[in-house]
Amino acid sequence: MDDKATLHRYLRTRREDLLAKLDGLSEYDARRPLTPTGTNLLGLVKHVASVELGYFGEVFGRPAGVALPSLADDAEPDADMWVAPDETREEIIALHRLSAAHSDATIEELPLDAPGDVPWWPADRRRVSLHQILVHMCVETAHHLGHADILRELIDGTAGQRPGDPNLTQRTPAGWAAHRARIEAAARAAGW
Template identity: 35%
Template sequence: MAGNVPPVADERDGLLRFLEQQRHVLKVAAHGLTDDQARLTPTKSALSVGGLVKHVASTEDGWLDILLQRPQKPFDEAMADYRSGYRLGPEETLESVLKRYDEVAARTAEVIAGIDDLGRPVPVPKGVPWYPQDVEAWSVRWVLLHLIEETARHAGHADIIREHIDGGTAIPLMAAAEGWPENGWIKPWTPQPA
């Protein structure tokens, strides 16, 4: 996938393609990292590239459960998952969280394909402190827009963290991940000797 979303057929196609693009640029920030590098937190924040991929996959999957009106986890369990969701655990690999993210993306495509009306209401879970209590429902469209926003925010975080790890920046990393040839404008990222 190149740096821009191709022309879209309609609203649904556009929303899914822009979400796909943001997922892609987040994964590009992880390109070429080792598991140890994916765990690094080189800035003042506790965020790591691997943890961000894990978090965004979990968040997208959770929004699908809300959209499908599946029962939510008890608050204490949800908070424990949230806290551990930003860290790539010692038993986890970057490859495993990237694979899970791809599985979640496929689930999103399948679920959205089965919904005729993007305006369909999605009831707001009640009693959850981070959801508005004065809103009865979002729409499927709103959920997709929110997922694009959430993914884009964390893709930006991952870009900053990656640059702190080894100097890799978005366009050279994308060129490397996608196999672009070197030209006068861009030199694809390559690992630097230690």
């Protein structure tokens, strides 16, 4: 597998992992803010979709033709990071899938050294390649997937990428409680 195919596979996997964080959640749980800054699961999906449309669309002269009110000049700050009551989960998931398909087409059609221009970056950094943007979006998506991992665990205790995730130690709820208690005791001992 070449570098482009490897990076593309990682991006596709992280996108699907992010969407999977919504599985089985109520509308409220998918949207509710769980941090002081309002971070929420459906907002993360909306944000990643919006960002991908820009980086794999505008940057390479391939606009998707999708108007995103949350990114309009008159939109309130951070409108792409949460979902208004009149926006449905289905619309956000459809946006995410449309964004992914548009990005995939750009990735498949252009070589890694294809030049692009990021108009919202400082002038000295604007000139980029597809390779650079592909790495950037793998990191961006994984970054927000990490947020989503923590939010989902706070909502219902679901941890890891999927049930039986081999990267997560398997413990019973009592085992996790004991593990957490050990960590809390260590923190308190170090803090005193």
